[in-house]
Amino acid sequence: MDIVSPAINDYLLAHSEPADDVLRDLAEETHRELAGQSGMQISHDEGELLTMLVRLVGARRAVEVGTFTGYSSICIARGLPDDGHLLCCDVSEEFTSVARRYWERAGLAGRISLELGPALETLRALPPGRDLDFAFIDADKTGYAAYFEEIVTRVRPGGLVVLDNMLRDGRVLEPRNDDDRAIHALNEALLADDRVDVVLLPVRDGVSLARVR
Numbered sequence: 001m002d003i004v005s006p007a008i009n010d011y012l013l014a015h016s017e018p019a020d021d022v023l024r025d026l027a028e029e030t031h032r033e034l035a036g037q038s039g040m041q042i043s044h045d046e047g048e049l050l051t052m053l054v055r056l057v058g059a060r061r062a063v064e065v066g067t068f069t070g071y072s073s074i075c076i077a078r079g080l081p082d083d084g085h086l087l088c089c090d091v092s093e094e095f096t097s098v099a100r101r102y103w104e105r106a107g108l109a110g111r112i113s114l115e116l117g118p119a120l121e122t123l124r125a126l127p128p129g130r131d132l133d134f135a136f137i138d139a140d141k142t143g144y145a146a147y148f149e150e151i152v153t154r155v156r157p158g159g160l161v162v163l164d165n166m167l168r169d170g171r172v173l174e175p176r177n178d179d180d181r182a183i184h185a186l187n188e189a190l191l192a193d194d195r196v197d198v199v200l201l202p203v204r205d206g207v208s209l210a211r212v213r
Contacts, residue, residue, distance in 0.1 A: 003202050003204075012045055013044060013045055016044070016045050016048050017048050017051075019044045019047075022074065022102060022105055022106045023044065023047070023071065023074065023075075025102075026069060026070065026071055026074070026098075026102045027041065027044070027071065029069070029098065030068075030069045030071070030098070033098075034069070034095070037068075037095075040066075040068045040138075041068060041069060041071050042071055042072050042075075042138070042164065042204070043204050045203075045204075046072075046164075046203055046204050046207065047071055047072060047074075047075035048075065049203065049207070050072060050075045050076050050079070050136060050162065051075045051076070051078050051079040052079070053079070053134070053160060053162065053209070054076055054078075054079025054080060054134050055079045057133055057134055057158070057159060057160050058133070059079065059080060059084065059133035059134035059159070059160075060080060060081060060083070060084045060085070060133055061084065061085055061131055061132050061133050061134075062076055062077075062080060062084070062085070062086045062087070062132065062133060062134040062135065062136070063086070063087045063088075063089065063123070063126075063132055063134075063135045063136075063151065064076060064086060064087070064088045064089065064135070064136045064137075064138075065089045065119045065123070065135070065136070065137045065138065065139045065143075065147045065151075066089070066090060066119070066136075066137065066138040066139030066140075067088040067089070067090040067095070067096055067099055067114070068090070068092075068095050068096075068099070068138075069095050069096075069098040069099050069102070070096070070098060070099025070100075070102050070103060072136060072138060073086060073088050073099060073103070073112060074102060074103065074106050074108060076134070076136060077103075077106075077108045077111045077112050078106075078108070080111060082111075084111060085111060085112075085113065086111060086112045086113070087112075087113055087114075087115065087122075088112060088113065088114045088115070089114075089115050089117075089119035089122045089123070089139075090114065090115075090116060090119070090139075091116065091117065091118065091119075092116075093116060096114055096116065099114070100114070119139060119143070119147060120143065120146055120147065120150065123147065123150035123151060123154075124150055126150075126154060128154075129154065130153070130154055130155060130156045130157070130159075131154070131156065132151065132154045132155045132156065132159060133155070133156060133159045133160075134155075134159060134160050134161075134162075135151045135155060135159075135160070135161045135162065136161075136162045136163075136164070137151070137161065137162070137163045137164065138163075138164040138165065140179075141165065141168075141178075141179035141180075141182050141183050142178055142179060142182045144163060144182060144183065144186050145182065145185070145186050145189065148161060148163070148186070148190075148210075152193075152195055152196065152210070152212060155212045156212065157212055157213060158211065158212065159211070159212045160209060160210070160211055160212070161196070161209075161210040161212070162207060162208070162209055162210075163186075163207070163208040163210070164204075164205065164206075164207055165183065165205045165206060166183055166186075166187060166200055166205070166206035166207060166208045167183075167200075167202070167205050167206030168180045168183050168184075168205070168206070169205060172184045172187060172206075187200065187208070190208060190210055193210075194213075195212060195213055196210040196211060196212055196213060197210070197211045197213065198210045198211075
């Protein structure tokens, strides 16, 4: 979503921490080999925001719903301490096989585990207790509310849940399909949820930060 002008977009990227060779090569491979799906990859500035948020929260245990080729997972894992852990949930062996290669190259394979299968089943199988510090949701939009519900009860007070694509290219104003309607409804629900403090930011396609009380 073009919230800012192309010139400002370039300025933003130029004044954020630059991507290293791992992230540059991953982005290039994703766009080259998966052109039809490459829009699912987060932008570099959003990736740097994830790393910063993980560090600010002091996260040690994190979960990601929707991994694709691994850009966001690398950014999250880089914010964790050496003994931290990121659980990635995805359904695609094809896409996550790319992620696995880049996790190895980034030296993060020991910090990341992957569960292939419906994310809701993976989340429901997690032990009870509030031992998660950070979560990132960027998967099928109609599933967001259910993912959030399973995650929020497992995040410690002061922990953070980050949700991507919360503006739906502006279509939250006039939803056109089930995905748009699901995100609009979730935006309303998050605002009314007394378990979290929430702010919706105009970062790329909209990023919601939900801090658990």
